Each structure stands twice: as C-alpha cells, then as structure tokens.
Amino acid sequence: MITQTPQQIWLIIAGMAIVAPLVLWPEATGGQPDPARLSAALVTIILGSLTRNTLIAIFGGGVTLFGLLYLIG
Amino acid sequence: MSLSKSKTPVRAGIRDALPFILVVAPFGMLFGVVGSEAGLKLVEVMGMSVLVVAGASQFAALQQMLADTPTLMVILTALTVNLRMAMYSASLTPHLGEAPLWKRAFAAYLMVDQSYVMAITKFETEPEMTLSDKLRYYFGTMILITPVWYAATLAGALLGKAIPPELALDFAVPITFLAMVAPMVKSLAHLAAALVSVTLALALAGLPYALGLLVAAIAAMITGALVETAMARGQA
Numbered sequence: 073m074i075t076q077t078p079q080q081i082w083l084i085i086a087g088m089a090i091v092a093p094l095v096l097w098p099e100a101t102g103g104q105p106d107p108a109r110l111s112a113a114l115v116t117i118i119l120g121s122l123t124r125n126t127l128i129a130i131f132g133g134g135v136t137l138f139g140l141l142y143l144i145g
Numbered sequence: 146m147s148l149s150k151s152k153t154p155v156r157a158g159i160r161d162a163l164p165f166i167l168v169v170a171p172f173g174m175l176f177g178v179v180g181s182e183a184g185l186k187l188v189e190v191m192g193m194s195v196l197v198v199a200g201a202s203q204f205a206a207l208q209q210m211l212a213d214t215p216t217l218m219v220i221l222t223a224l225t226v227n228l229r230m231a232m233y234s235a236s237l238t239p240h241l242g243e244a245p246l247w248k249r250a251f252a253a254y255l256m257v258d259q260s261y262v263m264a265i266t267k268f269e270t271e272p273e274m275t276l277s278d279k280l281r282y283y284f285g286t287m288i289l290i291t292p293v294w295y296a297a298t299l300a301g302a303l304l305g306k307a308i309p310p311e312l313a314l315d316f317a318v319p320i321t322f323l324a325m326v327a328p329m330v331k332s333l334a335h336l337a338a339a340l341v342s343v344t345l346a347l348a349l350a351g352l353p354y355a356l357g358l359l360v361a362a363i364a365a366m367i368t369g370a371l372v373e374t375a376m377a378r379g380q381a
Contacts, residue, residue, distance in 0.1 A: 080329045081338055082236075083262060085365040086229035087322040088339045089346035089358050090201050095323075096347060100315045109316055116320050120327025126262075127164040129324035134167070137316055 108140035154278045158263070158285020165259045169290050170297045171317035172200050177301020178308060179204070183211050187302055194298035198257060198291070200318065202227040205355055218354055225355040228362070233261040240268045240279050248280060255287040262325050333376060338369030 095113045097103040116133030120126065173194065180190035185207075197203050206223040214222070233256060241252060263286045268279055301308070308314065330336055342365035349357030 082232035124328040
C-alpha cells in the first residue's frame with residue numbers, strides 16, 4: 073500500500089475525479105469547454121505545485137478566471 | 146498548505162480556514178440557486194445544507210432527484226461521491242480516535258475536504274499536539290466555514306436568478322479542489338494516481354449513479370500503490 077503519505081492520496085484521487093468533468097465540460101457553458109475556465113484550472117494547478125500554497129493557488133485561479141471572463145466574455 | 150503560528154489551537158484553526166471562505170461561500174450560493182430553481186422549497190434546500198454539509202454530494206443527489214431516480218439510488222449516489230470521507234476518518238483516527246463518542250460524532254458531522262486537509266497537515270507537522278489541542282484546532286477550522294456555508298446557501302436560494310452568471314459561481318469547486326490537491330502531489334505515485342483518476346473520471350463520466358467516480362478512484366488507488374511498490378523496489 074501507499075506508505076509515504078497514505079492519507080493525502082485519497083484527497084488527490086477523489087478531488088481530481090470530481091473536478092475533471094467540471095473543468096472540461098462546465099454546465100454554465102452548456103457543457104462546452106471554456107478557455108477562461110480551462111486557463112484558470114491550469115494556473116491553479118501550476119501555482120499550487122510551485123508554491124505549495126493553497127491560498128496563492130486559489131487567488132491565482134480566481135484572478136485568471138475573472139480576468140479572462142472579462143476580456144473574452 | 147501553509148499553517149499559521151497562532152498560540153491557541155482554536156485561533157490557529159480559524160486563521161487557517163479563512164482563505165477557504167472565499168470558495169465555500171460561492172459554492173454554497175450555487176447550491177442554493179440550483180436547489181431553488183430545481184423546485185425545492187427553501188426549507189428543503191436549507192435542510193440539505195444543514196444536515197448533509199457536503200457540497201459535491203449534495204449536487205450529485207440533487208441531479209439524481211431531478212432525473213426522477215429512485216430514492217435508494219439517490220442515496221447510494223450521494224454516498225459514493227462522499228466515500229472519500231470514510232478514508233479521511235480512518236486517517237484521522239490515530240489523532241482523534243481517543244476522543245469521546247459525542248465529540249467524534251460532531252467531528253464527523255463537520256468533516257469536509259477543507260477541515261480534513263487542514264487537520265491532517267497540522268497534525269503531521271506538529272505531532273506533539275495533545276488530543277484536546279487537536280480537537281480545538283479541528284473545530285476551529287469549521288467555526289467560520291460552517292455558518293458561511295449555511296448563510297451562503299440561504300442567500301443563493303433567496304436571490305436565485307438575481308445572481309449574475311458572470312460571477313461564475315460554478316468554478317469555485319474546481320478551483321478549491323485543485324488548489325488543495327496540487328500542493329499535495331509530492332511523488333510519482335501521487336502523480337500517476339491523479340492522472341489515472343482524471344482520465345477514467347472523464348472516460349466514464351457517462352455512467353449513472355457516480356459509478357465512474359467509484360471505478361476511477363479504485364483504479365487510481367491501485368495505480369498509486371503499484372507505482373510506489375515499483376519505486377521502492379527500484380531503490381532497494
């Protein structure tokens with residue numbers, strides 16, 4: 073079994089499985105992939121991996137989302 | 146995630162939880178909006194948020210109810226989506242297992258992804274914490290999140306369509322999960338598990354009753370275990 077960090081792998085697995093369809097096929101756009109949402113997800117992942125800081129990742133993702141929604145509508 | 150250095154555990158919990166309010170609020174509002182637009186009465190929407198306190202699971206149940214799914218299947222779907230809570234509980238048992246039953250029951254009621262992540266991170270970085278400090282910290286993380294969740298659901302249900310779609314409430318969920326998960330991916334086993342989970346969740350998204358989620362989670366867990374075993378063997 074997973075020995076290093078057994079607890080956290082469940083959050084990774086469940087989180088990714090729940091999130092994947094929401095990112096790729098958001099209901100808000102009628103299930104069509106949306107550049108603003110895809111970019112926001114990507115920025116959140118990159119910032120989260122680089123900084124290991126949840127707060128920075130949330131802010132970065134939020135700014136990207138609203139910025140792009142404003143720019144490209 | 147980064148943890149605060151506050152002196153009392155309750156305050157540390159409250160502080161660490163603050164950023165999550167940014168995402169819990171829109172998620173709760175979204176549930177209120179969707180629930181009331183789906184024809185649930187105010188008391189029903191609120192009842193769900195107060196009794197279940199589990200965003201993703203509530204949405205899954207709501208979708209099934211709208212599709213006229215038999216009640217038993219609605220319950221099973223909601224349980225599947227929240228199956229991870231059983232794993233969270235198991236992993237917190239070494240830390241909180243000695244607490245009296247009523248405290249553990251209350252902790253279980255308040256268990257959400259956020260409280261779990263904060264608690265396990267804190268308990269692992271500060272193993273010298275006493276049981277009562279651990280409990281104080283755990284409950285501290287939910288002191289603000291819980292009322293915000295109730296209030297946001299209420300606001301969403303009352304405001305309904307008055308909330309502009311530009312607010313993109315729907316995306317609070319993916320951003321929270323990704324922001325919690327990304328910092329946790331620390332090994333090849335984690336990465337492999339995450340990739341299998343995403344791939345299968347997408348490929349099996351059409352399956353009813355959240356079965357795709359269940360299959361994806363099991364396959365991802367096996368993948369993670371296999372990769373880790375292989376890596377350990379490579380090092381030996």
